[in-house]
Amino acid sequence: MSDRPIRITVDGEALTGIAGQSVAGVLLAAGRISWRTTRSGAPRGVFCGIGACFDCLLTVNDVPDVRACRRPAADGDEIRTQSREENT
Amino acid sequence: MSRHVVIVGAGPAGLAAVEHALRAGARVTVLDQAESPGGQYHRRPPGADAARHGRSDFDRRRRLLAHPRCRWWPGAAVWAFDRVENRLHVLRGQPDGSGRRRLTLVPDALILATGAHDRTLPFPGWELPGVYTAGAAQALAKGERVAIGGRVLVAGAGPFLLPVAESLLDVGAEVVAVLEANPFTTVRKGWSARPWRLAAQAGKAGELGRYAATLARHRVPYRFGRAVIEARGADSVREVVTAGVRADWSIIPGTERTYEVDAVCVGHGFVPQPELAVAAGCVLDGGFVKVDGEQRTTVDGVFAAGEITGIGGAVTSAAEGAVAGRAAAGEKPAPALIRARDRALTFAGRLASAHPIGTAWRSWLREDTIVCRCEETTYGELVRATTDPARPGPHALKLGTRAGLGPCQGRMCGPAVSELCGGTERHHRPIAQPIRLGELAARTEGEPG
Numbered sequence: 188m189s190d191r192p193i194r195i196t197v198d199g200e201a202l203t204g205i206a207g208q209s210v211a212g213v214l215l216a217a218g219r220i221s222w223r224t225t226r227s228g229a230p231r232g233v234f235c236g237i238g239a240c241f242d243c244l245l246t247v248n249d250v251p252d253v254r255a256c257r258r259p260a261a262d263g264d265e266i267r268t269q270s271r272e273e274n275t
Numbered sequence: 276m277s278r279h280v281v282i283v284g285a286g287p288a289g290l291a292a293v294e295h296a297l298r299a300g301a302r303v304t305v306l307d308q309a310e311s312p313g314g315q316y317h318r319r320p321p322g323a324d325a326a327r328h329g330r331s332d333f334d335r336r337r338r339l340l341a342h343p344r345c346r347w348w349p350g351a352a353v354w355a356f357d358r359v360e361n362r363l364h365v366l367r368g369q370p371d372g373s374g375r376r377r378l379t380l381v382p383d384a385l386i387l388a389t390g391a392h393d394r395t396l397p398f399p400g401w402e403l404p405g406v407y408t409a410g411a412a413q414a415l416a417k418g419e420r421v422a423i424g425g426r427v428l429v430a431g432a433g434p435f436l437l438p439v440a441e442s443l444l445d446v447g448a449e450v451v452a453v454l455e456a457n458p459f460t461t462v463r464k465g466w467s468a469r470p471w472r473l474a475a476q477a478g479k480a481g482e483l484g485r486y487a488a489t490l491a492r493h494r495v496p497y498r499f500g501r502a503v504i505e506a507r508g509a510d511s512v513r514e515v516v517t518a519g520v521r522a523d524w525s526i527i528p529g530t531e532r533t534y535e536v537d538a539v540c541v542g543h544g545f546v547p548q549p550e551l552a553v554a555a556g557c558v559l560d561g562g563f564v565k566v567d568g569e570q571r572t573t574v575d576g577v578f579a580a581g582e583i584t585g586i587g588g589a590v591t592s593a594a595e596g597a598v599a600g601r602a603a604a605g606e607k608p609a610p611a612l613i614r615a616r617d618r619a620l621t622f623a624g625r626l627a628s629a630h631p632i633g634t635a636w637r638s639w640l641r642e643d644t645i646v647c648r649c650e651e652t653t654y655g656e657l658v659r660a661t662t663d664p665a666r667p668g669p670h671a672l673k674l675g676t677r678a679g680l681g682p683c684q685g686r687m688c689g690p691a692v693s694e695l696c697g698g699t700e701r702h703h704r705p706i707a708q709p710i711r712l713g714e715l716a717a718r719t720e721g722e723p724g
């Protein structure tokens with residue numbers, strides 16, 4: 188494992204991950220297990236881990252509705268957590 | 276010019292298909308939405324160059340992606356198949372990103388090897404953060420070296436729970452128990468009927484033995500006839516309730532037990548991802564793509580292999596891929612390949628009979644238990660809707676309760692909703708992968724040279 192570190196920000200807070208990890212992996216490794224709220228306001232994070240459930244949506248570099256489990260994290264990514272209303 | 280075989284999915288099935296289509300002389304394009312080949316099985320942490328399991332076959336097949344007659348497109352999501360024009364629609368670029376490239380391919384033969392995702396039955400609290408599918412726990416541990424929690428309970432049905440527990444231990448999680456809902460008698464009967472037929476999969480038996488030893492070494496109990504029936508916590512899981520269940524998975528009163536955990540992963544087998552096959556017009560059988568002895572679907576020129584045709588693990592998937600690769604390239608698959616595939620299918624049959632889904636799982640549900648995670652439709656709402664004479668039929672039911680109409684389009688709740696409402700699951704998702712409106716409006720680029 189090359190362990191090349193990368194840095195991303197989540198709602199302005201800096202987090203460190205390893206190149207090749209998904210955005211979900213970086214968030215979970217940092218102890219964040221939820222980052223989205225449903226219409227009723229319930230928190231959600233990762234469920235299926237492979238892009239099928241859409242529970243892990245967040246905003247990456249101003250693009251909303253990105254599945255955190257499918258998107259490789261890139262150095263400098265700016266992540267925003269999102270609620271469902273924000274984009275409908 | 277030789278036949279152009281297009282293969283969607285570079286998991287065990289797709290990669291075996293690549294190898295055999297090349298051997299039969301075809302030109303091959305293989306694409307996968309992931310950045311690296313291997314699918315769900317051959318996963319490895321960032322930077323690691325060798326997969327842990329099935330290494331030699333995988334390494335040989337992965338090298339073939341650089342073959343002069345092979346074109347490999349990673350990061351390529353296939354979002355539609357137009358059966359009238361025989362045209363496959365592909366988006367290349369960052370997953371769910373903007374500005375992806377739109378491309379199309381017109382294959383001489385198409386092999387669909389899009390695999391499966393976990394099936395998780397609903398139970399009270401399964402929507403809480405900290406509840407994961409078994410596959411998610413596996414993908415994060417094996418592919419990213421991330422543990423989903425410190426104290427984890429692993430539960431559900433099927434032998435897949437064992438490698439999941441092993442991977443969790445590998446990344447430093449404490450696994451409090453592994454629970455198989457089926458009783459030991461069901462599991463034993465399923466696996467040991469006509470044991471000589473299993474000899475072909477002797478490697479599998481060794482693998483299971485290794486998992487059992489790992490669990491014993493870490494003092495992780497592996498229990499039969501127990502299930503997770505509830506997850507509790509305010510904003511995330513704090514504890515899970517398990518109970519002893521009968522062979523039909525009904526709860527045995529008085530056997531409840533509570534564990535304090537910060538994560539739980541649950542898997543009740545797998546469901547296929549047949550969207551593209553449905554778009555192509557292929558007939559399904561029990562949700563799986565129907566194929567003949569040479570992996571042909573019911574649509575001319577379209578083949579299917581791997582877990583979209585039935586759940587049988589990586590070895591079975593690869594055996595099917597090999598047959599599909601030869602046949603799609605226009606060659607008759609050698610009898611040895613067919614025999615290997617048929618032996619592997621026996622294993623798949625065993626898996627299904629040793630780890631069935633008990634019909635009484637619905638007795639775990641309560642009025643307010645969420646069944647559709649996206650739309651937060653509850654069990655109570657579904658039951659009321661099915662008994663409402665003004666809403667006959669699955670379509671009206673969906674519109675009335677919104678079950679299955681959220682972003683996942685019923686991928687998670689589909690089998691449960693159809694079981695609870697007494698219908699068959701409808702796999703009607705015209706778009707296999709999400710596409711942004713801007714991308715849809717953009718001019719289509721032709722097939723690149």
Ligand SMILES: Cc1cc2nc3c(=O)[nH]c(=O)nc-3n(C[C@H](O)[C@H](O)[C@H](O)COP(=O)(O)OP(=O)(O)OC[C@H]3O[C@@H](n4cnc5c(N)ncnc54)[C@H](O)[C@@H]3O)c2cc1C
Nearest residue numbers: 284286287288308314315316353389390410581582588589
């Ligand atoms: C999350 C998860 C983890 C698993 N881990 C293990 C494990 O560690 N050990 C084990 O024995 N079994 C594991 N399994 C079981 C596994 O499904 C099979 O044994 C095996 O990988 C199936 O092979 P396959 O080739 O049929 O499909 P897969 O390996 O699932 O490969 C399918 C491929 O198709 C691609 N794909 C799907 N749809 C599209 C599309 N529209 N466009 C482009 N590409 C697409 C996917 O990205 C994927 O790479 C896991 C299953 C899941 C769901």
Ligand code: FES
Nearest residue numbers: 234236240241256
């Ligand atoms: S966790 Fe299911 S889509 Fe990302």
